[in-house]
Amino acid sequence: MNMEINKIAVIGAGNMGHQIAMCAALSGFSVRCTDNNADILGKAVQFADNYWTERVNKGKLTEEAAKAARENLVFAPSVQSAAEDADLVIEAIIEKLVIKRTLFAELDKICPAHTILATNSSYIASSKITDATSRPDKVCNMHFFNPALVMKLVEVVQGSHVSDETVEAVMTVATKMNKTPVLLHKEIYGFLVNRFLQATRQEALKLLDMGVASHEDIDLAVKNGLGYPMGPFELMDLTGIDLAYHTYMEKYKDSGDPADRPSPTVVEKFTKGEWGKKVGKGFYDYS
């Protein structure tokens, strides 16, 4: 059976969530986005408001398209009001398994039986969450990239519990969102892209911790020698050093392997609250 998705809920309005919601609204879906942190939700409302206007001023969006997107996107006050009649929920909250499992259990109670529950997690496979719900066949990974309004890729992961109908519906939504979806036929840590990202990042952090070069010069080397649009430290500032920290910690908890622990530099930045662009300081200063 081909499942039609019209209403999307995005839970988490941070770095990724608000832009995923905006992409969906721009593509004609009816979207509700929420966050349990009022500051984050307020910033998302402000960002979206400015964005529609700026895109029109820049000639990238017609007045009509901006108006439609604005109307399609509602910032909702609670998970209940965002998700109660959604066909698809995309979770984009903190990268902590226990918190995601609690949210999915709540969503399972709130949402209609047909609703697909997708996680935008960077590393956590949906099989670790699915038994918190009563609908394993409808729980999958749908992974966007930062900044989600710009980056084309969406990784869709079909763990062995996920039905073909679910995958088909999620791939169709990604395509309608003007993204390029790729399908992974099995779950693997880091999916595709974050395996490459992590390898580059590990090497960059190792070189920095060894005192071989400054983070600025490592970024310059990667951009000018490999043609990457951003160096690994600039990218960590963009995606969030808190995300990098939690990701390393989740992997370490899972494996118990000390090699999976975050590097001293990541721990230091995380502890100081220097989490990157979103707080004004990370490896670089954005104040």
Ligand code: 3HC
């Ligand atoms: N949010 C929304 N739009 C943004 C943006 C942001 N934060 N930053 C830039 N843009 C848009 C601009 O509006 C502009 O749009 P337009 O051309 O349609 O007007 C376009 O992107 C280009 O912007 P700029 O000219 O200002 O800057 P750049 O050309 O340097 O591009 C970039 C910025 C798109 C961020 C580019 O540097 C890039 O591609 N960087 C690499 C990003 C990347 O690798 N992302 C993946 C991270 S890994 C990940 O997300 C996985 C997760 O699990 C950790």
